[in-house]
Amino acid sequence: MAIFNLTVNGKKTKVDVEPDMPLLWVVRDFVGLKGTKFGCGMAQCGACTVHVNGEATRSCQIPVSSLAKNAKITTIEGIGETQLHAVQQAWIEEQVPQCGYCQSGQIMSAVALLKANPNPTDADIDTYMSGNLCRCGTYDRIRKGIHRAAESMKTGNAGTGK
Amino acid sequence: MEHINTSRRSFIKAGSLTGVGLMIGLNSFAKEKHPKKISHTDPKSAVLDLEINPFIIISTDGSIALINPRPDMGQGSTQAAPSLIAEELEVSLDKVKLIQSGGQEKYGSQQSGGSSTVRGLWNSLRKAGAAAKEMLIETAAKRWNASVVDCYAKDGKIYLKNSDKSFTYGELVDDASKLQVPKNPKLKDPKDFKILGKYNKRLDVPDRVTGKAVYGIDIEVPGMVYACIQHSPTIHGKVVSINDSEALKVKGVLQVIKTKRPMPHRAADAVAVIATNWWAAQKGRKALKVTWDNGDLAKTMTTDNYFAATYEAAKKEGIRYEEKGDFNAKFANAKQKLEVNYETPFLAHAPIEPECAVVHVKDDGTAEVWAHVQGPDGGLADVSRALGISKDKIKFNVPLLGGSFGRKAYHDYLNETCLLAKELKKPVKMIWTREDDITQGPYRPGMLSHMQGFVDKGKITGFHHHAIGESIVGQVFGGLAPDESDPWLSGEISTENSKYEFPVSKISWTNVKTEIPIVWWRSVYASNFGWGQECFIDELAQLAGKDPLQARLDLVKDARYRKVLETVAEKANWKEKLGAGQGKGIAVFASFGSISACCITVSKDGAGVKIDKVVSVLDCGYYVNPDHVKAQTEGNIVMGITAAIKGGITFTNGVCDQTNFHQYNVMRLNEAPKMEIHIIDSGENPGGVGEPGLPPIAPALGNAIFAATGKRIRKLPFDITNLG
Numbered sequence: 001m002a003i004f005n006l007t008v009n010g011k012k013t014k015v016d017v018e019p020d021m022p023l024l025w026v027v028r029d030f031v032g033l034k035g036t037k038f039g040c041g042m043a044q045c046g047a048c049t050v051h052v053n054g055e056a057t058r059s060c061q062i063p064v065s066s067l068a069k070n071a072k073i074t075t076i077e078g079i080g081e082t083q084l085h086a087v088q089q090a091w092i093e094e095q096v097p098q099c100g101y102c103q104s105g106q107i108m109s110a111v112a113l114l115k116a117n118p119n120p121t122d123a124d125i126d127t128y129m130s131g132n133l134c135r136c137g138t139y140d141r142i143r144k145g146i147h148r149a150a151e152s153m154k155t156g157n158a159g160t161g162k
Numbered sequence: 163m164e165h166i167n168t169s170r171r172s173f174i175k176a177g178s179l180t181g182v183g184l185m186i187g188l189n190s191f192a193k194e195k196h197p198k199k200i201s202h203t204d205p206k207s208a209v210l211d212l213e214i215n216p217f218i219i220i221s222t223d224g225s226i227a228l229i230n231p232r233p234d235m236g237q238g239s240t241q242a243a244p245s246l247i248a249e250e251l252e253v254s255l256d257k258v259k260l261i262q263s264g265g266q267e268k269y270g271s272q273q274s275g276g277s278s279t280v281r282g283l284w285n286s287l288r289k290a291g292a293a294a295k296e297m298l299i300e301t302a303a304k305r306w307n308a309s310v311v312d313c314y315a316k317d318g319k320i321y322l323k324n325s326d327k328s329f330t331y332g333e334l335v336d337d338a339s340k341l342q343v344p345k346n347p348k349l350k351d352p353k354d355f356k357i358l359g360k361y362n363k364r365l366d367v368p369d370r371v372t373g374k375a376v377y378g379i380d381i382e383v384p385g386m387v388y389a390c391i392q393h394s395p396t397i398h399g400k401v402v403s404i405n406d407s408e409a410l411k412v413k414g415v416l417q418v419i420k421t422k423r424p425m426p427h428r429a430a431d432a433v434a435v436i437a438t439n440w441w442a443a444q445k446g447r448k449a450l451k452v453t454w455d456n457g458d459l460a461k462t463m464t465t466d467n468y469f470a471a472t473y474e475a476a477k478k479e480g481i482r483y484e485e486k487g488d489f490n491a492k493f494a495n496a497k498q499k500l501e502v503n504y505e506t507p508f509l510a511h512a513p514i515e516p517e518c519a520v521v522h523v524k525d526d527g528t529a530e531v532w533a534h535v536q537g538p539d540g541g542l543a544d545v546s547r548a549l550g551i552s553k554d555k556i557k558f559n560v561p562l563l564g565g566s567f568g569r570k571a572y573h574d575y576l577n578e579t580c581l582l583a584k585e586l587k588k589p590v591k592m593i594w595t596r597e598d599d600i601t602q603g604p605y606r607p608g609m610l611s612h613m614q615g616f617v618d619k620g621k622i623t624g625f626h627h628h629a630i631g632e633s634i635v636g637q638v639f640g641g642l643a644p645d646e647s648d649p650w651l652s653g654e655i656s657t658e659n660s661k662y663e664f665p666v667s668k669i670s671w672t673n674v675k676t677e678i679p680i681v682w683w684r685s686v687y688a689s690n691f692g693w694g695q696e697c698f699i700d701e702l703a704q705l706a707g708k709d710p711l712q713a714r715l716d717l718v719k720d721a722r723y724r725k726v727l728e729t730v731a732e733k734a735n736w737k738e739k740l741g742a743g744q745g746k747g748i749a750v751f752a753s754f755g756s757i758s759a760c761c762i763t764v765s766k767d768g769a770g771v772k773i774d775k776v777v778s779v780l781d782c783g784y785y786v787n788p789d790h791v792k793a794q795t796e797g798n799i800v801m802g803i804t805a806a807i808k809g810g811i812t813f814t815n816g817v818c819d820q821t822n823f824h825q826y827n828v829m830r831l832n833e834a835p836k837m838e839i840h841i842i843d844s845g846e847n848p849g850g851v852g853e854p855g856l857p858p859i860a861p862a863l864g865n866a867i868f869a870a871t872g873k874r875i876r877k878l879p880f881d882i883t884n885l886g
Contacts, residue, residue, distance in 0.1 A: 001413065017439075018413055018414070018441070018442070021439075021441045022441070025439065025440065025441040029439055029440065029441075030439075033373070034373070034376070034379075034380040034382075035372070035373015035374070036373070037377075037379070037514070037515065037564070038379065038516070038593070039514045039515070039516075039596065040596040040822055040823050041595060041596055041822075042596075042822055042823075042824065044822055044823035044824050045514060045596075045823055047514050075373065076372065076373035077372070077373045080372060084368075084371075084372070088368075088371045088372060091367070091371040092363065092367050092368055092371060095363060095364060095367060095789055095790070095793065096367075096371070097236075097367055097370040097371060098236035098237070098238075098793060098794075098797060099234075099235055099236030099513070099514075099515075099562070099563060099564050099565045099566075100236070100367075100369075100370030100371070100375055100562070100564070101377055101513075101514045101515045101562075101564025101565055102514045102564075103370055103371055104373050107371060125831070126831060126832035127832065129831045129832070130830045130831055130832040130833075131830075132831065133514060133823065133828060133830065134514070134800075134831070135512060135513055135514050135565045135567070135801070135828060136236045136565060136797045136800075137796055137797035137798070137799065137800025137801055137829075137834075138793070138796070138797070139800060139829075139830075139831040139834035140796055140834060140836075140837055141793070141796070142831060143831070143834075
């Protein structure tokens, strides 16, 4: 076991875990944030997507020891703490989730997409979001949700996670 | 019409265990004569919580709780079930607390399955709401010394007409709950509905987009240990020896236990690694060395052998399910006839949340369970059996299901967690890996549709569907006699269900067995047999020189079916002139009390085709929320196309060839087509919503590909980018 100092959703936290434990299990079972989900364990489904220094990252593939010391980790719990993020708000407006299990990962990917590309086309969305599986089949609404979030972020009325 | 199959016995037997395919009304609320004081809030609180009937709890402080008797796996029961109560009780859903039932008998069948939530609860839950409302009105009327006709309910209060007098439900509940529960309360006229049939946002969506929603995998109990279970690669192999020396060296691993995976029909050997955290448990499992005796499974349990047997069976006469006229004689003499086979693969459900459970057997002889099952009533019975503890000593909690599609109504994963909990005497959290989920089954069975038909003077006049494969009723429940055709064909391909009125027809069945574990998968056999039925209708239409839509309309008199077909043709612009290399395909299928039709447009794209658009039409009778009906249908389009063009499950040498999503592909966002969904407001009794949209998808695609390319595809899955 080893001690790792992490910054998760802006809060400094200390965990005592095996160095090869993936960030996913550290976040879920040691930091206690259950919003990030396990789906496949091999970066195929995207359910475990979090942000590491703002980049969408499959946390099931990141051993905790591989994180840089000052790495900033953001999970689904950290993007809309004071006000729902525009993407979360758009997901409610479009009634995107069915079972909702994959949606933490979908939303974290969508937030990262909109940060990099505030005006994504359908083709941009298709490319960026193809790593996040949804077995319930909410893809059409995810596309609509991203366009809606992009619009509301332009008007500046919605939360951006800042 | 001669119905050969008279055995409803096994159907009822199977249905009562699963709820699949059965519609069970709940009347249990009417049995409750005396209210119970129950405490769902703070036990020290002075507030009295009164169960006015099992589905409604009103506290003297005015707070209201409604029971949802059907677990939510994404199908929307957390909105649908309480909406039925709230409509009649005249309360707003945003002002009530929702409690998931935990298997107690007073709630009746609690199985989310067979697309049964709304159609199964439509009357009983509305009656529960209406009965409570009448009791509250009667109490208020008495207090005002007024007639009940002068009192009315609105938004959680009873009002006296032409006055400023009112009581909250909380002010009335103490007296109201002492009244007899009316057995036949008056239900609202649908034209007065305020909630049912209207667009309403689902109130639990905010929790599902903020990470707050609690799924089975999120349960944490103080003092719990974690388990990861090594199953046999051949599923049924026996453990010969276990070398756990490396596994026990993994930091966090506590112990290794030889155990069982009890499936409904047989138990398989398994080896569990117990650890202080799940990552350590699965690491320990990888370090295990288990020797398995696989018997003949390497030879016998292969999908190639299984399908070869189905094609052999297609050459022989099956067991008749129904027959009209002498099909064989007419077929032998027919001048224009066709005989072909349609194949569908085994499929994994692959919900993104894998199977998992938490079970705690306590020192005082009671137990507590947290399991994302589709039916807590069946789950409770299984836990009671596995633990040897009576149901009344088990508390069964049902967290949300992160997808299921039928999978979590099969309790092997819960049973094996129970066995570990019994031995360990501390809370155990067991989680399957994705590899377990893909390689261990149970799966949708692969099936063969052997089709024969003939045409005469431009009309389809003879039709035979010979359904061939492993039976869910037979394998899972041991409920199929050798001389019996599978009774579940009734709601699938029977002509009573399809409404096709062929002059001569036959439906028959041959059971080809396999040791590969099978179970229901979204829309059950309809997901298999819709493919053969609806593609073959197109083949016969072509032979007859008929337009595929017209050929179907020629066969169907039923007004609802005709409306569904005509609507999909209109919405999809069936008769429009298409570009070169474009084609449209149509299909219709009825299942779970609803009728769905689909029209898909495709264009040639290199060696394959691309899907331009999917138009789906559903007549599900009365429904709760049109938006969620559409959402479920969108899901059925995605899952239906996935089942047609993505990889199936295959077994070679007794072992599943696919292990994770890199080999068991499911549709991704970039592959999702444009879709349009239309609901027909037929005002008929409610039908299912979660499944009926799926069966017509694959055949509509197959028919569209034929229209665009002239290539007739008969075997699923196929590569849409290269049709060969």
